[in-house]
Amino acid sequence: MGKNTSIYLDYNATTPTDPRVLDYMLPYYKDKFGNAASFHHKFGQEAKKAVEDSRKILASELNGKIREIVFTSGATESINLAIKGLCGKIGRKKNHIITQTTEHKAVLDTCNAMKNKGWEVTMLPVDPEGFVNPDDVLASLKNETILVAIMHANNEIGTVQPITDIGHICREHGIYFLVDAAQSFGKLSIDVQKMNIDLLAASAHKIYGPKGIGILYVNQKNPRISLQLQIDGGSHERGFRSGTLPVPLIAGFGEAVRIAEEDRDVENEHLLHLRDKLIDEIKAAHPDVELNGSRKKRLTNNVNICFPGVDAETLIMKMKSVACSTGSACSSANLEPSHVLKAIGQRNEMAHSAIRFSLGRFTTEDEIDRAIEIINKTVTAIKKTSPRHKLLSV
Numbered sequence: 001m002g003k004n005t006s007i008y009l010d011y012n013a014t015t016p017t018d019p020r021v022l023d024y025m026l027p028y029y030k031d032k033f034g035n036a037a038s039f040h041h042k043f044g045q046e047a048k049k050a051v052e053d054s055r056k057i058l059a060s061e062l063n064g065k066i067r068e069i070v071f072t073s074g075a076t077e078s079i080n081l082a083i084k085g086l087c088g089k090i091g092r093k094k095n096h097i098i099t100q101t102t103e104h105k106a107v108l109d110t111c112n113a114m115k116n117k118g119w120e121v122t123m124l125p126v127d128p129e130g131f132v133n134p135d136d137v138l139a140s141l142k143n144e145t146i147l148v149a150i151m152h153a154n155n156e157i158g159t160v161q162p163i164t165d166i167g168h169i170c171r172e173h174g175i176y177f178l179v180d181a182a183q184s185f186g187k188l189s190i191d192v193q194k195m196n197i198d199l200l201a202a203s204a205h206k207i208y209g210p211k212g213i214g215i216l217y218v219n220q221k222n223p224r225i226s227l228q229l230q231i232d233g234g235s236h237e238r239g240f241r242s243g244t245l246p247v248p249l250i251a252g253f254g255e256a257v258r259i260a261e262e263d264r265d266v267e268n269e270h271l272l273h274l275r276d277k278l279i280d281e282i283k284a285a286h287p288d289v290e291l292n293g294s295r296k297k298r299l300t301n302n303v304n305i306c307f308p309g310v311d312a313e314t315l316i317m318k319m320k321s322v323a324c325s326t327g328s329a330c331s332s333a334n335l336e337p338s339h340v341l342k343a344i345g346q347r348n349e350m351a352h353s354a355i356r357f358s359l360g361r362f363t364t365e366d367e368i369d370r371a372i373e374i375i376n377k378t379v380t381a382i383k384k385t386s387p388r389h390k391l392l393s394v
């Protein structure tokens with residue numbers, strides 16, 4: 001890439017579709033365009049095979065069973081199906097849900113929707129690095145608790161939650177455990193059996209697959225989970241989710257996961273090196289910056305930094321060639337500081353100075369070197385002119 005091209009550092013928002021994935025998808029738009037439910041002819045059978053090949057890869061990635069994978073339009077839909085579907089099925093006799101403050105809006109808003117219908121929702125706090133304490137989960141269990149929903153990796157600050165410990169507690173007490181794995185699926189290894197996960201949401205577009213396809217993993221053995229249908233129709237996906245399957249997207253999702261699995265170790269090592277270089281070089285130039293989240297138990301591609309006295313919006317506007325975001329992509333449009341940064345105890349002023357840089361498969365060392373130079377220069381320039389910063393530094 002040339003000197004003037006933009007540097008994409010927003011991989012936690014979405015990723016480009018890997019060219020290998022796109023190549024794999026194309027035949028399913030052209031010659032192999034059949035409906036996977038048309039079992040009488042070759043077109044349908046080819047489509048069905050592509051769907052089942054993909055389902056097998058996804059199941060194996062999670063150490064789940066093939067029949068436990070339900071295709072949806074993305075993690076948001078999967079989370080809605082999991083929470084509303086489970087509560088709808090079980091009913092009001094078990095009307096207590098436990099979740100935590102730094103979840104994605106897909107979980108928070110769905111829990112709120114249940115709250116409006118009369119369910120009780122416990123919001124667990126997190127520590128200053130964004131971790132949920134498993135003891136808090138244990139302490140908040142009640143006879144009425146139906147579900148614990150805790151994300152695997154946070155989309156804003158990259159914190160990786162103690163999922164195994166929480167899963168163990170849930171299983172011991174016979175409570176369903178939902179994990180939003182949109183940021184970790186394909187990047188970290190996940191074993192639904194070892195981790196005692198009953199429901200898990202993931203999405204293709206965060207791991208170099210196409211947009212508009214996701215899965216919900218639904219445990220079918222000890223316990224076997226049934227969900228109330230959220231979309232009525234032809235009872236596709238074993239009755240969990242109706243609608244004609246988007247075969248090219250499903251094929252692409254499988255291929256994306258196959259590649260992610262194959263390249264995982266090399267890719268994580270590459271990302272870790274670039275991520276740490278970015279953090280260290282910004283810190284070296286501006287020792288007052290604060291890294292949000294944990295340095296150790298963190299996604300290898302996530303950097304989230306507060307630049308005290310610097311307005312993040314201004315910084316982003318001035319760094320036109322670095323594509324990054326303030327807080328999460330979803331809250332970029334509103335002026336409320338990020339709920340995640342608030343939850344880890346950052347004051348409003350600090351939260352408004354936070355920027356997320358997220359790296360990915362196609363990020364090069366040269367891009368990181370250029371980004372470091374641009375970021376450091378721009379921060380210096382803003383500090384020189386900002387009356388807010390002058391006030392802070394006297």
Ligand SMILES: *Cc1c(COP(=O)(O)O)cnc(C)c1O
Pocket residue numbers: 012013073074075076077104106151153154155180181182183202203204206214
């Ligand atoms: C992106 C994301 C989602 C939403 O996924 P979609 O597939 O875009 O609906 C949910 N949770 C987390 C943590 C995410 O990063």
